Amino acid sequence: MSIGPGVTCRNSNHTPVMVREVLDALAPIPGKCLADGTVGFGGHSSELLRAAGSEGFLYACDRDSNALSAATERLAPYSGRFEIRLGTFSELAQWVEENRCDGVLLDLGVSSPQLDEPDRGFSFRADGPLDMRMDRRQVLTAADLVNNTDAEELARIFWEYGQERNSRRLARAIERERRVNRFETTLQLAGFVERIVPGKNRKIHAATRMFQALRISVNNELGLLRSGLEAVWQILKPGGRLVVITFHSLEDRIVKDFGRRLASDYFSEGNVDIPELRKPKRPELRWVRRKSIQPSAAEVEANPRARSAQLRVMEKI
């Protein structure tokens, strides 16, 4: 394993997205204390540490132990100026002091090395076990979900997390097939999906949406994002900034709802917002930019993975 410029790990590359925009938003001037809740292969973290100078400090975590070892190696030149732990960003408030950080970064989703390693089972482009766990201490795998979940719940997962239009048809077909043939590998499942929903001239592989849905579900990505935003907000100091990079609308909606709720000067009790029943509260958040920031055309051309990235910046009041 060689971790150097470009963040290389077992022949895989992860090019961090929107680095310039992250640095602009977090302004890691010397001496700042920062946190990276999705350190991955350390691309953003190393840039942040470099910019924060010899007085700067970074807390970092990732739920993937491979990523953690790679990042630890990559950040070695900054030894003594960072603390890194295996775990989710929703656990950050358990080990980082309240109001401690000037800036926090969350760069959501999976990294290229995770996708490129067939053994991890995230991709339908190479054969591997149907796994998809970011944290391999977790028991539940994608194979467990596909083989044991009832068709109605599978259809919900495919629809809610993948917006898969054929969710019911696929779920029912899976339920029938697995009675005779358990799903064990990525290519087995991807090939099956292609047979069930054939279609010429499609722009994306037939299994793209289902694989996204399974990954989100196996890793409870949306639930952890909701609790994680609350946690990272606690470790930010007033005036500190939270930068979140999302890769699909489900994540972005959660970030927007979180920001709107904290920026609001009132709250409503119950599920329905009735203007007469609103109660005033102090806004805790300011949007630094009202709209999300997208990568430049040049970045998308150089790194197609960046094409769906959206960056949002919030400031704690």
Ligand SMILES: C[S@@+](CC[C@H](N)C(=O)[O-])C[C@H]1O[C@@H](n2cnc3c(N)ncnc32)[C@H](O)[C@@H]1O
């Ligand atoms: C897009 S990559 C981050 C890449 C990183 N910014 C870099 O420059 O190398 C996303 C990373 O977030 C991790 N991850 C996803 N959800 C997480 C969570 N809830 N807590 C901690 N890490 C998470 C994944 O394991 C993956 O390594």
